[in-house]
Amino acid sequence: MSSAEQPQIPEPSAADGAPAGRAGQKPRRRGLFYTAMAIFAIGVVATIAAIVYPLLSADSEGPTWIYLVAMLCAPLGFLLAIIYAIASSRPSRH
Template identity: 50%
Template sequence: MTNSPQPPARGPRRTGDRLLPVAGVLFGIGILAVIAIFVTSVVSDEAPGLWLYLLAMLAPVGFLLAIVFALWSGRRAR
């Protein structure tokens, strides 16, 4: 057993720290919906449902949230 120093404890998480995982999940759901729209068009003769198009709009929302996170968490140059 070594006497190595303990890593410093992290402070409380800020609300902005949760923004990137939320953005990733929304973007992923949107991309899966876009893939499902194409697969539905190829596999069947029916048009994809409206709910798939609504879910596909989550991809740009997630992308914008990721950009907001990047700008918000960036450090100012001094």
């Protein structure tokens, strides 16, 4: 098929106000995404603190709460991010 025979697809104009491929759809909420990233970041910081704290202090172990935050927040944030990815990949219902 030559370029002359190919059907022409109109380019979306900026005047339409809608991004390409999402015409007539409401933008998805990103609250779950931001929550997941914040919880995951807290878990990562707690993991780094659990590693660094015993190195910088006289104690051989860090406080228990640092280990608990690291063990709970990082996997929970990751799980919420997976839930967001699955939910946002589904088409919206009208």
